[in-house]
Amino acid sequence: MxxxxxxxxxxxxxxxxxxxxxxxxxxxxxxxxxxxxxxxxxxxxxxxxxxxxxxxxxxxxxxxxxxxxxxxxxxxxxxxxxxxxxxxxxxxxxxxxxxxxxxxxxxxxxxxxxxxxxxxxxxLPGSPLHAKVRELVSAGTIGTVLSAKIAHAVLLPERLRGWRLGLGTPGSGVILDITCHDASVLNPLLGTPVAATAMAVRQAAWNTGGQEDAAMTVIQYQGDAGPPVLAQTHDSFTVGFAQTSLEVHGTEGTIQVTDAMTQDTAGQVILITASGTRAVDVDCSQDLxxxxxxxxxxxxxxxxxPTATGRDGLMALKVALAAQESAVSGRTVHIN
Missing domain, CATH: 3.40.50.720 (NAD(P)-binding Rossmann-like Domain)
Known part of the structure; x- marks a missing residue:
């Protein structure tokens, strides 16, 4: 071809x-x-x-x-x-x-x-870091998955502080910009998202657009077997000195991923089990x-x-829309 x-x-x-x-x-x-x-x-x-x-x-x-x-x-x-x-x-x-x-x-x-x-x-779904996490979870390395946590709080570059922060601008705000990325990682890892509860606020003094620039969300997942799984996300345009991360907790261990959610992610996967703590080798040399x-x-x-098919994008959007609705209504929003 x-x-x-x-x-x-x-x-x-x-x-x-x-x-x-x-x-x-x-x-x-x-x-x-x-x-x-x-x-x-x-x-x-x-x-x-x-x-x-x-x-x-x-x-x-x-x-x-x-x-x-x-x-x-x-x-x-x-x-x-x-x-x-x-x-x-x-x-x-x-x-x-x-x-x-x-x-x-x-x-x-x-x-x-x-x-x-x-x-x-x-x-992010194509990142070798996240591919390795999915591999470890699928292999049962940490037992039955119970929960996950994403820290995706970054500082929005000044050149991008335009329509993303415009109050009343369709599609603006931190949830549709970042939380949907989180969902693209969590959905193939944890199963079917069934509900979301979120709060969103405006924090940055430079945010004159008025749209929310920080949010925290809890998402409930239901896999094919096992108990419900809870995932927590912290998404922000206002944090300038933190490293992004992913944690996945199971009955037999925990996976921690440092520098997990950025575009230039040269992070590390750490596995913690009863046998101890060890780094898992992952080649992060390729551009995502x-x-x-x-x-x-x-x-x-x-x-x-594709690393994220159209249907993957649809499911990530559903999670973000549920979080956005929850942040506005103050209620848990069910998905599908």
């Missing part, structure tokens, strides 16, 4: 800093970019070595491309993905897939009906976005699956 040819929908920071390089490293070609702003599109194309740009989405979809990467603002994902799928393009979409579960489900079903690949750009783009390319070729 010749090199996968990509069109970019959205002249975004994540495309410029992460995904274009990952597309090229995976053997793909970036043909051009669509943006609603002609100046932004032109500057982005010139700055990233793209041969073409447009302000007409239909024009981009008419290019000789195989796939699109969607990294526009969250409220635009659904419509743009549907148009791309109907144009016969494979779709890698930034999280969250959409702002409503019914929209994300429609995206998944359309891709399946058309025989196209739809994936969510959740970079390259891992994801290679998996996506393999899926298009029919030789693999």
């Amino acid at each position: 010749p090199a996968l040819k990509w069109g970019l929908i959205g002249a975004s920071d994540i495309a410029a800093t992460r995904v274009i390089a990952a597309i090229r490293a995976s053997g793909g070609e970036t043909i051009g970019v669509f943006s609603g702003s002609a100046d932004r599109a032109a500057d982005f194309a010139a700055g990233n070595g793209l041969p073409d740009y447009t302000t007409d989405l239909d024009a981009l979809l008419d290019w000789e491309i195989d796939a699109v990467y969607i990294s526009s603002t969250n409220a635009l994902h659904f419509e743009q993905a549907i148009r791309a799928l109907k144009a016969g393009k494979h779709v890698l979409c930034e999280k969250p897939l959409a702002l409503e579960a019914v929209q994300a489900e429609a995206m998944v079903e359309l891709a399946e009906a058309l025989g196209l690949v739809l994936a969510a750009n959740h970079h 976005y390259v891992i994801g783009l290679r998996a996506f390319t393999a899926a298009v070729k029919g030789t693999g699956v």
Whole structure:
């Protein structure tokens, strides 16, 4: 199969800093970019070595491309993905897939009906750290899983403090930005999410947008066997001096992962059992976005699956939406 040819929908920071390089490293070609702003599109194309740009989405979809990467603002994902799928393009979409579960489900079903690949750009499930944790849990290394805890509190870079913090901006806020990433890690590890309880607040003095920038959530999971599992997440744009982490506790041991939730994750997996404490060897040398783009390319070729499929993205969205509703209502929200 010749090199996968990509069109970019959205002249975004994540495309410029992460995904274009990952597309090229995976053997793909970036043909051009669509943006609603002609100046932004032109500057982005010139700055990233793209041969073409447009302000007409239909024009981009008419290019000789195989796939699109969607990294526009969250409220635009659904419509743009549907148009791309109907144009016969494979779709890698930034999280969250959409702002409503019914929209994300429609995206998944359309891709399946058309025989196209739809994936969510959740970079963490493909991390060797999280793959090793899933392997250890699946092997019964820590016995029956009882609980998990994620610390995903970081400081939002100043250049990204725009629409993400706009009160009333569809898709803004820390829960849809970070909690859905947590869910992309927890869901394949713990089973089926059934309920979420959350609280969200605004903490940062620099947050003039008004949207919540910190949240804590408790998610209940039910696996195929065993007791219910509780997972706790702390997600924040306001914490500048903490290391992210993941803990998984079982009846026979605990797995601790340091530096677990960032884009450049060179963390460590530590296993604690009755036999003692030991580090588990994990090769973290590969870029997480390259891992994801290679998996996506393999899926298009029919030789693999994405690190986060469309259905994985749908389930992560459901958890985030439940947490968001709970934070507003003050009640536990049941999922599915």
